[in-house]
Amino acid sequence: MSRKFSRDAVAQHTSPGDLWVIIDSRVFDLSSFASLHPGGLSVLLDSEIAGQDATERFFELHRTEVLDRYARLQIGTVEGEQPQMKPHVPGSLSAVPYAEPSWLSTGYHSPYYKEHHHRFRAAVRKFVEEVVFPDAQARELDGGRPSQHIFDEMARLNLTAMRVGPGKHLQGRVLMDGIISVEEFDAFHELIINQEFSRIHARGYSDGLAGGTIIGLPPVINFAQPALRERIVEDTLSGKKPICLAVTEAFAGSDVQGLRCRATRTQDGWIVNGTKKWITNAMWAHYFTVACKAENGEIVVLVVERGEGVQTRPIKTAYSSSSAGTAFVTFDNVRVPLTNQLGAGQPGLNIILANFNHERWVLTAATIAGQRLIFEECFKWATQRKVFGKSLSSQAVIRQKLAAMISRFESCQSWIENITFQMCRMSAKEQARHLAGQMAFLKMHSTRASQATAADATQIFGGRGITQTGMGRFIEHFHRTLLIDAVGGGAEDVLGDLGVRQAMRNMPPRVRL
Numbered sequence: 001m002s003r004k005f006s007r008d009a010v011a012q013h014t015s016p017g018d019l020w021v022i023i024d025s026r027v028f029d030l031s032s033f034a035s036l037h038p039g040g041l042s043v044l045l046d047s048e049i050a051g052q053d054a055t056e057r058f059f060e061l062h063r064t065e066v067l068d069r070y071a072r073l074q075i076g077t078v079e080g081e082q083p084q085m086k087p088h089v090p091g092s093l094s095a096v097p098y099a100e101p102s103w104l105s106t107g108y109h110s111p112y113y114k115e116h117h118h119r120f121r122a123a124v125r126k127f128v129e130e131v132v133f134p135d136a137q138a139r140e141l142d143g144g145r146p147s148q149h150i151f152d153e154m155a156r157l158n159l160t161a162m163r164v165g166p167g168k169h170l171q172g173r174v175l176m177d178g179i180i181s182v183e184e185f186d187a188f189h190e191l192i193i194n195q196e197f198s199r200i201h202a203r204g205y206s207d208g209l210a211g212g213t214i215i216g217l218p219p220v221i222n223f224a225q226p227a228l229r230e231r232i233v234e235d236t237l238s239g240k241k242p243i244c245l246a247v248t249e250a251f252a253g254s255d256v257q258g259l260r261c262r263a264t265r266t267q268d269g270w271i272v273n274g275t276k277k278w279i280t281n282a283m284w285a286h287y288f289t290v291a292c293k294a295e296n297g298e299i300v301v302l303v304v305e306r307g308e309g310v311q312t313r314p315i316k317t318a319y320s321s322s323s324a325g326t327a328f329v330t331f332d333n334v335r336v337p338l339t340n341q342l343g344a345g346q347p348g349l350n351i352i353l354a355n356f357n358h359e360r361w362v363l364t365a366a367t368i369a370g371q372r373l374i375f376e377e378c379f380k381w382a383t384q385r386k387v388f389g390k391s392l393s394s395q396a397v398i399r400q401k402l403a404a405m406i407s408r409f410e411s412c413q414s415w416i417e418n419i420t421f422q423m424c425r426m427s428a429k430e431q432a433r434h435l436a437g438q439m440a441f442l443k444m445h446s447t448r449a450s451q452a453t454a455a456d457a458t459q460i461f462g463g464r465g466i467t468q469t470g471m472g473r474f475i476e477h478f479h480r481t482l483l484i485d486a487v488g489g490g491a492e493d494v495l496g497d498l499g500v501r502q503a504m505r506n507m508p509p510r511v512r513l
């Protein structure tokens with residue numbers, strides 16, 4: 001932007017058809033925009049705004065990104081001045097204190113993260129901010145499914161494959177354009193992906209991208225016969241034929257024993273009859289990993305393929321109008337070949353339970369990262385917002401809310417990093433034995449923390465925190481959508497109880513006070 005203007009020259013342009021303002025030493029010609037301005041024309045014609053430096057007033061009312069969106073209105077800069085606001089570089093770290101976990105903060109050390117984790121984090125954040133965020137925000141508005149080019153790009157980078165976690169499905173794949181090797185990839189990379197994807201501020205969309213794969217594919221990877229496994233892994237990870245996990249029912253939430261969807265044994269397979277509710281991605285899934293009850297009362301897990309007898313109806317939820325593809329599913333006399341049974345010979349209940357821990361860990365990672373992002377919004381707002389001539393942060397009650405937020409998400413982050421480290425060192429069997437309780441407690445604790453943080457953030461933002469556009473829109477979104485993490489994969493009370501019951505089983509018989 002080469003044109004330079006003196007402040008006096010800008011001050012000559014104050015009428016509706018010839019209106020200039022200065023924002024952060026940048027000169028904007030609002031003549032063609034003023035009558036379309038969502039905040040109205042009159043505010044722009046105010047004598048303290050028209051032709052004047054409106055920087056303070058602008059940032060009280062708009063997010064910085066509004067300036068980027070309307071960059072075309074900029075005609076130059078004020079002579080002898082440099083804009084102070086630096087454009088955001090995609091992938092870069094925030095300089096706001098506590099806006100990044102300590103392993104990403106200057107001067108801190110971590111026993112968990114290596115150089116390749118840092119490299120990987122930067123690449124994932126850049127991808128999320130540049131490619132995924134715009135689509136997520138657009139689909140959040142129109143309620144559509146994530147765009148196919150995002151699925152394609154996620155498949156090309158093998159991001160969808162990595163979201164399923166380390167394992168044999170990664171063999172031979174090039175990860176994130178080769179930025180890390182399959183041998184280097186561990187649960188911390190997966191934690192990074194889960195936490196970086198929170199930056200799209202679109203919870204339903206995030207599930208729409210890979211929610212079904214993350215929970216529906218592992219049982220196939222771990223328990224399917226090789227031919228079925230190879231076909232489904234290829235179809236789903238290429239983004240061509242999505243998969244979902246169909247366990248919950250209107251009759252039974254996470255209470256797997258109470259399922260009513262029936263599987264009847266035939267000579268060459270099974271016939272499935274029943275319904276499933278709240279099934280993420282089912283609207284566009286081709287494969288359904290279904291928990292059913294056999295005639296002898298045992299759970300069998302079958303891969304049903306979309307076809308005759310399979311129907312899906314959309315369910316609108318608090319966290320997603322439809323971008324998560326959540327559905328009510330009906331199976332009417334659906335024939336399933338024997339080869340589509342998972343883990344034949346072992347209890348189907350174990351297959352489903354083994355899957356829960358990973359699901360809970362994924363949800364927890366996202367909700368913790370979400371809290372940190374909400375804190376960053378609050379800290380910026382509390383510093384810039386002036387009330388009765390003073391910034392919000394000059395009030396002790398606001399500082400207390402910020403302190404409580406930091407304490408909550410920092411403790412959750414440390415806990416999840418510890419659990420993640422255990423995941424890197426333990427076998428699947430050891431994880432099931434030692435980590436189920438820890439994950440249950442952390443999920444319960446972190447989603448309660450999310451609710452407290454959302455409530456505090458809404459008080460800090462006031463009306464803006466309950467408005468879907470403008471300054472507080474991410475607060476509103478977090479508050480509206482966080483309950484999926486508090487309920488999905490097991491409600492808080494159920495999880496807390498599960499953890500304590502497990503601890504009771506390990507209690508030595510003769511301990512006394």
Ligand code: HEM
Binds near residue numbers: 044066067469
């Ligand atoms: C480059 C100049 C400007 C552009 C491109 C612009 C654009 C916008 C946009 C897009 C909105 C809708 C809300 C949002 O997306 O955040 C908005 C709202 C608003 N704008 Fe501006 N604006 C500009 C300058 C100003 C100035 C100088 C004022 C002076 C007071 C102002 C006052 C308002 C008000 C009062 C609202 C309504 C805010 C609310 O609903 O909370 N705008 N503006």
